[in-house]
Amino acid sequence: MVNIDAGNSELEVRRDAVRRVASAVVDPEIPVISIADLGVLRDVRIADGAIEVVITPTYSGCPAMHMIKAEIEQAVARAGLGPVIVTTVLSPAWTTDWMTDEGRQRLLEYGIAPPVKGAGRPALFVHEAVACPRCGSRDTAQLAAFGSTSCKALWRCNGCREPFDYFKCH
């Protein structure tokens, strides 16, 4: 419940409502995680009398950005909150460290190993230790460095023998 101060303008009320609606938009490629939990939604603000929703891409060529923009616009329109401007920014560069704990939990439950926290830049000839999202074993290995989307790699658990997606640390 948003506490609305007496001084809040209609625009500020609408901004807060837009923020709630935009936060609920999910990643079209991983529909269990919202763009807020993913760290893609950067801001919802008032700019020059209009409401601006600011998003940032995960990877430079992320093909989901167009769809995310369209889904924000549609969700806001469906909620009767009027037109919004959706802006894409590159800076600061998105990192998986922005993913919320709730988002990480959702990925895990969906069968995707969440990104290792704060692992920094990938070093040559070193792979991070990733726990299997199914059985929790840390005896795992990378099968393919690139997976079904830009943000994932394909791994395998040597314990339960199941393959799984790993959300790459970035």
Added chain:
Amino acid sequence: MSINPAPESQSPQAPAASPGSVRVAETPLVRFALGRADDALILGHRLSEWCGHAPMLEEDMALANMALDLIGQARVLYSYVAELEGAGRGEDDYAYLRDVRCYRNLLLHEQPNGDFAQTMVRQFLYAAFVDPYWRALVGSSDATLSALAAKAEKESAYHLRHASEWMVRFGQGTDESRERAQAALDYLWRFTGEMFAVDAGERPLIDAGVTVDPETVRQTWNDTVAQVLARAGLTRPAQEWMQSGGRDGHHSEHLGHLLSDLQYMQRAFPGATW
């Protein structure tokens, strides 16, 4: 620093633009951004040629994913060129409507894919350079270049790791894989000198902290190449003579063929949209 368009004398033999083609008014900053955009687009396009043809599914996905990163970087840079030029053009105009002589990419990137080893050796040589280069460019005084560099350096670091692992697999694999990788290294080596070249127009940008002298990352590049080749058991080519020309629009014949594929739709159906 001069912000006047570079005079045509920079490429004296450039023929008149063909019908429907665009000629860009190149200030030093536009020329710089176009060069890096072309680097990303042409290498991205080359990698995309493997889509559906790679030796295994995992590498098909890897090459397509790296292509996606590169083309994404190119789009940011072309959009920036459009903003700088202020001529009402969009990113697509630069990619689809410039003639081959107006492209400013490294010759390395337009070289044919060859076999899988040649593609991956090319990726390794470039990633080992551009990874520290983007990292240095994060400190640019230009907000757009800095923001792009901060994103691109994370992507290039991952490409470098992937390509380096393949260098070791080639070198430590079979006689054939080692021979093919060494042959690719020997062929592509002559195109690596161009990565470190700076044209006269860029010098003031470097002095002003807008761009970075690539010479400052040569040691890092040398070290990475030495480390990976040693692990792979491959030999650094002794050849020191380097071929250049890409930044000035003097390309190998391969780029024209690539562009005829890349630009076909817009040339045949001008203004076509999805």
